[in-house]
Amino acid sequence: MELLGTVDTVILDKTGTLTLGTPEVTEILPAPQVTPADLLATAASAELFSEHPVGKSILRKARELSSPITEPRGFTYVPGKGIVCSVRDSEVLVGSPALLDERGVEHSQFDGRSGSTSDILVARAGRLLGVIRVADILRPESADAVRAIRRMGIQTLLLTGDAAAVAREVGKQLDVETVESDLLPQQKLDRVTALVSQGKTVAMVGDGINDAPALMQASVGVAMGSGTDVARESADVVLLGNDLLKFAEVLKIARRCRRIILTNFGGTLLVDSVGMGLAAFGFLNPVLAAIIHVSSEMLFILNSARLLAASRSEV
Numbered sequence: 001m002e003l004l005g006t007v008d009t010v011i012l013d014k015t016g017t018l019t020l021g022t023p024e025v026t027e028i029l030p031a032p033q034v035t036p037a038d039l040l041a042t043a044a045s046a047e048l049f050s051e052h053p054v055g056k057s058i059l060r061k062a063r064e065l066s067s068p069i070t071e072p073r074g075f076t077y078v079p080g081k082g083i084v085c086s087v088r089d090s091e092v093l094v095g096s097p098a099l100l101d102e103r104g105v106e107h108s109q110f111d112g113r114s115g116s117t118s119d120i121l122v123a124r125a126g127r128l129l130g131v132i133r134v135a136d137i138l139r140p141e142s143a144d145a146v147r148a149i150r151r152m153g154i155q156t157l158l159l160t161g162d163a164a165a166v167a168r169e170v171g172k173q174l175d176v177e178t179v180e181s182d183l184l185p186q187q188k189l190d191r192v193t194a195l196v197s198q199g200k201t202v203a204m205v206g207d208g209i210n211d212a213p214a215l216m217q218a219s220v221g222v223a224m225g226s227g228t229d230v231a232r233e234s235a236d237v238v239l240l241g242n243d244l245l246k247f248a249e250v251l252k253i254a255r256r257c258r259r260i261i262l263t264n265f266g267g268t269l270l271v272d273s274v275g276m277g278l279a280a281f282g283f284l285n286p287v288l289a290a291i292i293h294v295s296s297e298m299l300f301i302l303n304s305a306r307l308l309a310a311s312r313s314e315v
Contacts, residue, residue: 005258013206014160019136025061030130041067046094080184090125145244189213271296
């Protein structure tokens with residue numbers, strides 16, 4: 001609670017934190033001489049063992065359309081980039097442009113982005129099969145939560161591995177102060193480390209495996225209740241639900257609590273200092289000292305009791 005009361009910077013992840021974390025496939029765009037069915041089936045096969053919300057959305061779409069799904073071999077997840085595996089003895093890549101660049105796969109024909117959708121590139125045997133566009137829905141309370149956090153004078157940052165166009169759109173809708181996109185997990189960690197080293201008290205809010213290192217490095221790591229086990233174990237605070245407004249209210253209560261503690265502490269020092277001064281000059285007898293002491297303690301207790309009413313009204 002003490003650290004939460006001093007938070008001056010809140011870092012937010014996007015997928016699963018600001019959004020519902022249940023993205024849906026909006027478009028399937030195959031390359032020339034590739035069928036949409038082949039593109040979707042290949043991507044779904046690669047994502048069969050994936051725990052990422054985007055991977056699950058591709059699997060859902062494939063099952064809706066009864067696409068044939070083949071169990072992949074040599075499944076490797078590259079944090080922040082995507083998946084490398086073998087499907088029917090051919091290497092398959094599913095993920096970001098950075099992943100395809102590493103493997104020397106040309107993808108310039110699909111580098112255009114649209115609105116707030118995320119582009120998932122799919123390649124097989126060194127050839128680009130196409131792109132699957134996925135969109136996620138913002139949590140209804142996200143905008144109100146960000147506004148509430150900013151009203152407390154706390155800086156807000158959005159750090160995401162999504163493309164710049166998607167990140168900018170979300171940042172604009174939520175009025176987040178700073179948006180940084182196309183980030184790998186290590187880059188998120190570096191950003192958090194840099195802020196902490198500058199003397200900032202940083203709260204990091206996330207839900208995925210990629211967020212775990214940053215959650216551990218932050219002054220206060222906050223995991224969404226629906227987040228992965230790794231994220232919850234890495235965090236200092238776990239939201240029982242997924243309502244970001246509750247997090248904003250906790251910050252408000254923590255700040256009020258800290259103010260009251262400091263007020264009581266300062267008041268105690270003042271009363272004791274005055275009492276010692278009066279006693280030193282012979283103006284304070286034992287009866288008067290007892291009255292002053294008991295009266296001041298009662299005032300401090302009543303001051304602390306204000307938290308009870310505030311907690312009931314804000315939570």
